[in-house]
Amino acid sequence: MKILVLLKRVPDTEARILINQEGTGINEQGVKFVINTYDEYGIEQGLRIREQVGGDSKVTVVCMGPGEATELIRTALAMGADDAVHICDPALGKPDPFTSAIILAKAITDEGFDIIFCGKQAIDDDMAQVQSILAEMLDIPQVNVVAVFELSDDGTKATVRRRIEGGDEKVEARLPAIFSCEKGLNEPRYASLPGIMKAKKKEIRTKTLADLGFGEVPGGTRSRVLKWLPLPKGAECRMVEAEEMKDAVAELARLLREEAKVI
Amino acid sequence: MQFLLTEEERLLRKTARDFARKDLAPVAAECNEKGEFPQGIFKKLGELGFMGITVPEQYGGVNLGYFCLALALEEISSVCASTAVTVSVHNSLVNLAILKYGSEELKEKYLPELAAADMLGAFALTEPDAGSDVTAMRLSAVKRGDEYILNGTKIFISTGDRAGVIIVFGRTDLNERTKGISAFVVEPSFPGFSVGKSEDKMGLKASTTVELVFEDCRVPAANLLGEEGMGMCIALDSLDGGRVGIAAQSIGIARAALDEAVIFARERKQFGKRIIDFQATGFKIADMATDLEAARLMVYLTAKLRDAGEPYTKEAAMTKLFATRAVNRIVYDALQIHGGAGYTKEFLIERLFRDARALEIYEGTSEIQRIVIMKKLLEEYDQMFPS
Ligand SMILES: Cc1cc2nc3c(=O)[nH]c(=O)nc-3n(C[C@H](O)[C@H](O)[C@H](O)COP(=O)(O)OP(=O)(O)OC[C@H]3O[C@@H](n4cnc5c(N)ncnc54)[C@H](O)[C@@H]3O)c2cc1C
Ligand SMILES: Cc1cc2nc3c(=O)[nH]c(=O)nc-3n(C[C@H](O)[C@H](O)[C@H](O)COP(=O)(O)OP(=O)(O)OC[C@H]3O[C@@H](n4cnc5c(N)ncnc54)[C@H](O)[C@@H]3O)c2cc1C
Numbered sequence: 001m002k003i004l005v006l007l008k009r010v011p012d013t014e015a016r017i018l019i020n021q022e023g024t025g026i027n028e029q030g031v032k033f034v035i036n037t038y039d040e041y042g043i044e045q046g047l048r049i050r051e052q053v054g055g056d057s058k059v060t061v062v063c064m065g066p067g068e069a070t071e072l073i074r075t076a077l078a079m080g081a082d083d084a085v086h087i088c089d090p091a092l093g094k095p096d097p098f099t100s101a102i103i104l105a106k107a108i109t110d111e112g113f114d115i116i117f118c119g120k121q122a123i124d125d126d127m128a129q130v131q132s133i134l135a136e137m138l139d140i141p142q143v144n145v146v147a148v149f150e151l152s153d154d155g156t157k158a159t160v161r162r163r164i165e166g167g168d169e170k171v172e173a174r175l176p177a178i179f180s181c182e183k184g185l186n187e188p189r190y191a192s193l194p195g196i197m198k199a200k201k202k203e204i205r206t207k208t209l210a211d212l213g214f215g216e217v218p219g220g221t222r223s224r225v226l227k228w229l230p231l232p233k234g235a236e237c238r239m240v241e242a243e244e245m246k247d248a249v250a251e252l253a254r255l256l257r258e259e260a261k262v263i
Numbered sequence: 264m265q266f267l268l269t270e271e272e273r274l275l276r277k278t279a280r281d282f283a284r285k286d287l288a289p290v291a292a293e294c295n296e297k298g299e300f301p302q303g304i305f306k307k308l309g310e311l312g313f314m315g316i317t318v319p320e321q322y323g324g325v326n327l328g329y330f331c332l333a334l335a336l337e338e339i340s341s342v343c344a345s346t347a348v349t350v351s352v353h354n355s356l357v358n359l360a361i362l363k364y365g366s367e368e369l370k371e372k373y374l375p376e377l378a379a380a381d382m383l384g385a386f387a388l389t390e391p392d393a394g395s396d397v398t399a400m401r402l403s404a405v406k407r408g409d410e411y412i413l414n415g416t417k418i419f420i421s422t423g424d425r426a427g428v429i430i431v432f433g434r435t436d437l438n439e440r441t442k443g444i445s446a447f448v449v450e451p452s453f454p455g456f457s458v459g460k461s462e463d464k465m466g467l468k469a470s471t472t473v474e475l476v477f478e479d480c481r482v483p484a485a486n487l488l489g490e491e492g493m494g495m496c497i498a499l500d501s502l503d504g505g506r507v508g509i510a511a512q513s514i515g516i517a518r519a520a521l522d523e524a525v526i527f528a529r530e531r532k533q534f535g536k537r538i539i540d541f542q543a544t545g546f547k548i549a550d551m552a553t554d555l556e557a558a559r560l561m562v563y564l565t566a567k568l569r570d571a572g573e574p575y576t577k578e579a580a581m582t583k584l585f586a587t588r589a590v591n592r593i594v595y596d597a598l599q600i601h602g603g604a605g606y607t608k609e610f611l612i613e614r615l616f617r618d619a620r621a622l623e624i625y626e627g628t629s630e631i632q633r634i635v636i637m638k639k640l641l642e643e644y645d646q647m648f649p650s
Contacts, residue, residue, distance in 0.1 A: 071270055078274055190278045193312025193325040196271055 001057040001155060004108060005046040006118035006131075007076055008036040009069040013123060023227040025094065035072045038119025041181035044188040045117050045149055047080045053155055058082045062107055064092070064100060070204065077199035078191030085111060089208045091217055099219035101133035106212045108138065115158075116178040120145045131180045141177040147184050267563060268334075275331055278311060279338035291343035294469035295614055300425060301346055301469055305380045313339075313350065315378025318358050322374035328570035329355075329504065333511040333562050340515025344618040345469035347515060349383065351508035352421050357384025360430055360501045361448065364489040369448055373428050382427025386505075387417040387449075387475055388498055395631050397432075397498060398440050402477060404433035404447065406484065411435075411447060413480040416459070419625075423473040424458045426451065431477070432498055435491045444494030448486040455480030466617030499576075504569065505626045506579040510562045510586035513622050517555045517590040520615045524548060524597035527604075527612075538600070547596045554593055558586040577639035584632035587622040594619045 011017060012032040020027045035043075043061070050057040061076045061084035063069050073084045085107055095103070108116065121128035128144075135142035147168070148161035156175055161168040163182055173179075191199070209217065240255065242248040256263045268276070287304060294301045308314050316332045318324020332354055340347040358377055361369055376382045393399040402415025413433055423429065429449045436443030449456060459474030488497055525548060528539035538544045561582040568575040594616045598605040605612045623629045 071273065074270060075274055075277070190282055190311055191274055192278070192310065193275060193316065193327065196274045196278070197325055197327075199274075200271060 001049065001053045001055075001114045002112055003046040003049055003057065003059045004111060004113045004116045005039070005042045005059060005061055005076070005081065006104070006116065007039045007043070007061050007063040007069075007072065008119070008122045008124075009033050009063070009065040009072050010036045010122055010124040013037065019228045019230050023229065025228060033068065033072070035075060036119050036122045036124075038121060038123070038181055038183070040119075040188040041183065041185045042117035042119055042179075043076050043079055043081060044186045045179075045181060046115075047189070048186065049115065049151055050080075052151060060084060060111060060113075062104065062111070063087065064095075064104060064107075073204055074199050075191055077202045077204075078195040079189055080195060081202075083202055084204045086204050086206045087208075087212070088206055089210075091209060093217075094225075095217065096219070096221065096223045097127050097129035097133055098222040099217060100130050101137055102218045103209070103212065103214070104130065105134055105137040106214070107207060108134070110212070114155075114176050116140075116176070118178065118180050120180040120182050128180075131178055135178050138176075138178070141173045142180070143171050143173050143177065144180045145182045146179045147182045149179065149181075149185060272331060272334060275327070276334045276338060279313070279335045282307070282311060283338045283342040287339065287342050287346060291346065291469060295343070295345060296468075296608075298468045300471055301343070302425070304346060305349065305383060308350065309378070309380025312378075314353055314380040315358060315374070316354055318362060318374050318378045322362075322370055323378040324358075324374065328566070329507060330563065330566040330570050333507060333566040336508055336511035337515040337518070337559075337562075340512040341519045342515075343469060344512060344516050344615075345467045347512045348467055348470040349422050349425075351505065351512060352386050353377065353380075353384040355504045355508040356386040356501045357428060357430055359504055360386070360446070360488060360497055361428075363500070364446070364493065364497050365448070366485065368485060369488070373448065377428060383422050383425050385420055385422040385426035385429040386501070387420045387423065387429050387431045389419045390416060391418055395628060398444070398495065400432060400434060400444065402431070402433040403437075404435050404445055404482075406435070409484045411482045411484060411487065413447070413449070413455070413477040413482055415477050417475040417477075418459075419462065419472050420475050421470055421472055421625075423475050424461065424471050429475065430488065431475075431482075432494050433477075435494075439492070441495045442492045444498070445491045446488040446494040446497045447482050448488060449480070449482055453480055453482055465620060466614065467621055468614075502626055503576050503579045506583035506632075507562060507565050507569065509622055509626050510558065510565070510579075510582045513586035513590040513619070514555060514559045514562055516615050516619050516622075517551070517558065517586075517593045520590070520594045520597040520612060520619075521548070521551050521555055523610070523612045523615070524551065524600045527610075528600050531602075544600055547600060551593045551596055554589040558582075558589045561585055577636055577643075580627070580632040580635040580639070583627065584629055584636065587619075588629060590619045591623060 012034045015031045018027045046059040050059050059081040061073055061081045063073050064087040067088055073086055087107055118131050143160055145162045146160045147163045150159045159172050161170055240248050240252045290301045290304055312325045313335055315324030316327050319326045336347050336351055339350055361373055377384055390400050404411045404413050431447045431449045432444055434443050435445040455478045457476045459476045462472040464472055528544050529537055531538045565575055565578040565582045568578055598612050598616050601610055601612050604610050
C-alpha cells in the first residue's frame with residue numbers, strides 16, 4: 001500500500017506571533033517552526049497503517065515549503081516514514097489554498113497513492129481548505145476531522161469516526177481517499193535515536209515548479225491576503241449592576257444602543 | 264547556538280526535550296515527592312535509544328558521541344535530575360567502561376541488554392573509608408581458581424539496588440596502593456552479594472543510593488575488566504567522561520531554575536511593581552543566565568574534545584567544577600527571587616535547590632576537581648617552562 005502524508009511547516013504554537021511592519025505576514029525572526037500538529041497525527045496514522053498492512057507498504061511524506069522545511073521532513077523520516085517529496089521553489093511565496101492544491105495534486109499524482117493523510121487544518125492560517133480542494137482535483141472521497149480510523153482487513157475501505165457537535169459520526173469510505181486528522185486520533189511517536197540515524201540515509205526528492213511541469217505559479221489568484229492586522233486590544237469588561245434584573249437589562253440595552261452603537 | 268548543532272543533533276535534542284516534558288515530567292513530580300524510583304521510564308528511554316547512546320550498533324546502541332549524550336542529559340535534567348543521575352551513570356560510567364575495557368565476551372553479554380535498558384548499570388567505587396581518596400579502598404578481590412572472591416562494602420552507590428550490572432572496584436594486591444586496584448563486572452545474582460542500607464538523601468529523591476555488601480562474593484574471572492591492576496586507570500578514565508555528564512546535568516537544572524525565576528519574577532508584584540523590574544532582581548537574573556551560558560559552552564567544548572579523541576582530563580575537571588558551582592549559585596538566587604514561596608514544596612525551585620547540591624559532591628568533589636586541574640596545569644607549565 002502506498003501511503004502519502006502531507007506535512008506543512010508552521011510556527012510553533014508556543015511562539016509569540018507578531019505581525020511585520022508592512023502587514024504582509026508575521027515577523028519570523030526568532031520564531032521556531034514545527035510540523036503542523038495535526039499533520040503529526042497523519043504521519044503516525046500512516047506509519048500504523050504501514051505496520052498493519054506490512055508487505056512492501058511505504059509511507060511517503062509530501063511537503064511544500066521553504067528550504068528550512070527539510071529539518072521537519074527529516075523528523076518525519078526519523079519517526080519512520082520511508083522517503084519524501086519536497087516541493088520547494090522560490091517563486092512559490094505564500095500560495096493560496098487553491099494554488100497549493102493544484103501543485104500538490106500534480107506531485108501526488110506523479111507519486112501515485114492508495115491513501116492520503118493530512119491534518120484537519122494547518123495551525124498557521126487555519127484555512128482548512130487544501131484537503132478538500134485536493135480531493136476534488138484528485139476525484140477521490142474525503143473525510144475530514146477524523147478521530148478514529150480503522151482500515152478493513154482487505155485494505156479496500158476505511159471506517160472512521162469524525163467529531164461533530166455533540167457526538168461522533170461514523171463514515172465508511174472506499175480507497176483511495178484522503179483523510180484529515182483530528183487531535184486524539186493517535187499518539188504520535190517520538191523520533192527515536194536509531195530512527196534519527198536511519199533518516200540520514202533516506203531520500204528527500206526536491207522538486208521545483210518546473211520539475212512538476214509548471215511554467216509559472218499555477219492557479220492565478222483566487223484569493224489574496226490584503227493585509228495582516230493585529231487583534232484589536234480587548235476592551236475592558238463592564239458589569240451592569242442594578243437591584244432588579246429588569247433594570248439591569250434596560251441599562252444594558254441603553255448602553256448597547258447609545259455607547260456601543262451596535263443595536 | 265543552533266549553528267553549533269548538526270541537524271541530527273537538533274533532532275536528538277528535540278526528542279529528548281519532548282520526551283522529558285510529556286512523559287517524564289508527570290512521573291518525575293510524583294516520584295520525587297514520594298521518593299520512588301521511576302522504573303518504567305528507563306525502558307522507554309531504552310526504546311528511544313537513550314540508554315546506549317555511545318554504544319556501537321553491533322551491540323544494540325546508536326553509536327553517537329559524548330556531545331549527544333550531553334544534549335540528552337541537559338534535557339532530562341531540566342525535568343528530573345534524579346533520572347539524569349541514573350541515565351548518566353548508566354551511559355557514561357558503565358556502558359563506556361565495558362565498551363572500552365571489557366573483553367569481547369563481556370561486551371556481547373552485557374551491552375545489548377544495557378543499551379535496551381533491559382538492565383540498568385551502577386558503578387561502585389566509594390567505600391566508608393575511601394571517598395575522595397579512592398586509593399584507600401579496602402574491598403578485597405582474591406583469585407581462587409577461575410573466580411575472584413570479593414569481600415568488603417561499597418557505599419553511596421547510585422542505582423545499586425536496581426542494577427543488573429555493577430562495576431565494582433576492589434583490591435587484587437594489598438602491597439600496591441594504586442596498581443593494586445582492579446575492576447569487575449558484577450551481577451546482583453552472584454552468590455555473596457547483597458544490598459545494604461539505603462541513604463535517605465536531601466535531594467535526588469527519585470534516584471536510589473545504597474550500600475552494597477560483598478561477603479565471599481564469587482565473580483567469574485572472565486568478569487575482570489581489562490587486566491589486574493588496571494582498576495584505578497579505568498576509574499579515572501570513566502570519571503573524566505562522567506564529569507562531563509554531571510556538568511550537563513548541572514546546565515539542565517540551571518535552565519529549569521532560570522525559567523522558574525524569570526516566570527515568577529514577571530508575575531510577582533511588590534511595592535507596586537513586578538519584582539523583575541527591581542534591578543536587584545534583574546541583575547541576579549542576568550548573572551544566572553550568563554553563568555548558564557558559560558557552563559553550557561564548557562560542556563559543549565569538553566564533550567567535543569572527547570569525541571575528537573583529544574586529551575580532556577583537565578577540561579572535564581574544569582567543566583565539572585564550573586558548572587556544578589554555577590548551578591548552585593543559580594538555584595540559590597532563583598530561590599531567593601521566589602521569597603518565602605521558594606522555601607515551600609509548592610514551587611519547583613525547592614526541589615531544584617536540593618537536587619543541585621549533590622552535584623558538587625559526587626564524581627569528585629569541587630576540591631578534588633581543583634586538585635586535578637592544578638596537577639594538570641603544573642604538568643603543562645613544567646613542560647612549557649621547565650624550572
Ligand atoms: C547522591 C550521591 C550519589 C553517589 N553515587 C555514587 C556512585 O554511584 N558510585 C560511587 O562510587 N560513589 C557515589 N557517591 C559517592 C561520592 O562519589 C562521594 O561522596 C564523593 O566522592 C566524596 O567522598 P566522601 O563523601 O567520602 O567525602 P570525603 O572524601 O570524606 O570528603 C569530605 C570533604 O573533604 C574534602 N577533601 C577530601 N580530600 C581532600 C583533599 N585532598 N584536599 C581538599 N579537600 C579534600 C572533600 O572535598 C569534601 O569537601 C555518591 C554520592 C552522593 C551524594
Ligand atoms: C519559614 C518561614 C517562616 C515565616 N514566618 C513568618 C511569620 O511568622 N510571620 C510573618 O508575618 N511572615 C512569615 N514569613 C514570611 C516572610 O517574612 C516573607 O516570606 C518575606 O518577608 C518575603 O516576602 P515574600 O515571600 O512575599 O517575598 P517577596 O516580597 O515577594 O519577595 C520576592 C523577591 O523579591 C525581592 N524584592 C521584593 N521587593 C524588592 C525591592 N523593592 N527591591 C529589591 N528586591 C525586592 C525579595 O528580596 C525577594 O527576593 C515566613 C517565611 C518563611 C519562609
